[in-house]
Amino acid sequence: MRSAHEQRLPFEAPIYEMEQRLVEMEAQYAKNRAGGDNSKIGEQIRRLRRELAALKREIYSQLDPWQTVQVSRHPQRPQTRDYIDLLFDQFLELHGDRAIGDDQAIVTGLGYLDDMKVMFIGHQKGKNLAQRTACHFGCAHPEGYRKALLKMRFAEKFGLPIVTFIDTPGAYPGISAEERGQAAIIAENLMHMSGVATPIICVVIGEGGSGGALGIGIGDHLGMLEHTYYSVISPEGCATILWKGAEHAPKAAAALKFTSRDLHRFGIIDEIIQEPLGGAHRDHPEMAATLKQFLLRNLRRLIQVPKDELLDRRYAKYRKIGVFLEEAPEPSLLDPQRNGHAQSAV
Structure with missing residues (x-):
């Protein structure tokens, strides 16, 4: 290291x-x-x-938005497998999607948080070049999201709450992923997670980029670590589209309004999880302890909610995201005579 x-x-x-x-x-x-x-x-x-x-x-x-992105990508920042070691008293990893293979960019398994058994699903980026190559730098293939979906169904069947950790710049964008149905499996995950009858807690622990993040990001309570981002696109991707160059990423980061404070203010996320002074990369154990308290507090609250009410709340939560105003068009736009057009009544 x-x-x-x-x-x-x-x-x-x-x-x-x-x-x-x-x-x-x-x-x-x-x-x-x-x-x-x-x-x-x-x-x-x-x-x-x-x-x-x-x-x-x-x-x-x-920190400005671009500095927040830099912190979220810090090489020493704790990743999913670090948290598994620090959070769970026992953990049994579950592999494979029963179709293609075992995508290492998505880690799934059964774990104990104190005396509470949960189904855990999280992105993994890898620490060195070999691990990052195997994990595709945290960019999951369709088999990764299919693996996650199977484990969600398992959790629903046996009444286990689900915890997901989000840390990806986006789903894998290559031809192989598209050939195996990347967009379709992410859409299927979104649909199933909206209706799975068990509590779901999602946490952005690093990067939360695009559909790759949303593929395991629909739940009853969404938290973000303080110095993370959650966005429809990475700042480099946005800059390339709008300003024709990734060097404009800091400008894109400011425009996207994707920091934890922004999203909490907009009502997109439910809670900001405080990081140790100087960021999570400076104190892994303290960050894990704070995160464990967050998970246990919300899991104990959510498991008390009847399933029908839980699903109704989840539906309402996502229906109310986003605000828009409807305004009737000006009368002049509807009057064909004032617009210089003659129209016959139908």
């Missing part, structure tokens, strides 16, 4: 500089421990730690 120094983000430079000063001061403190008065340097260390926390809070509370 590459070092944190090699993977730092440009806007994090002041944080790394202060952290380096703190490391040097702590080394000096340890060196002087055997003899001498360390009280002065100890007070400097405590003050620097407070300043570092304040600096992280300031920088990460003011």
Whole structure:
């Protein structure tokens, strides 16, 4: 694994500089421990730690949309398999779609969150080149979504709640995926998830791009980690279409309004999940602990809801997304005489 120094983000430079000063001061403190008065340097260390926390809070509370995208893609950010290890007391992975194969970009299995058994489904990107190649960088093929659909039906049959983790730039766009029915299987997943009679919680843990995210993203409660995005298209894809070049991605990111704060304000998502100071990539265990509390709190609430009411609420939730105004056309547009046209009555 590459070092944190090699993977730092440009806007994090002041944080790394202060952290380096703190490391040097702590080394000096340890060196002087055997003899001498360390009280002065100890007070400097405590003050620097407070300043570092304040600096992280300031920088990460003011991220622009493109910086949020960079954080969501950070190489050290915890991925689905990291969370599986940190969240579940037991986990049994389930493989295959009974048709084509086992898409490694989608991980499915049965797990225990404390004493609660759940069906888990999540995107996986991979950590190194070999893993990322095997996972297609988190871009699932039709067999991945078909695998997810089979496990949802299994969960419905046995009354298990479903948890999905979303982390993909989009579904795999290649010819092989199209030949095997990429759009059709995602549409089938959307239709089935809207009516599966068991609680569903969806969480965007990194990138939430296009139909690839929606393929496992329909549920009763949708949460986003604080520094993630959820969008109809990636910023690079949007920039290429609108401005004919991916170099305009920061402009597209600002226009798309896809950050957790934007989507919570619009009513698209239900909850923003706080990340550790400086982002989830800086403290995997703390992020997992926060995420586990979020899941258990909402699962315990949702399993108390009768199935018919659960489905009615889910239907209403997606019916009310989006706001538009209807306005009658101006009378002049309906009057053929005023428009210079003669029309006979039919």
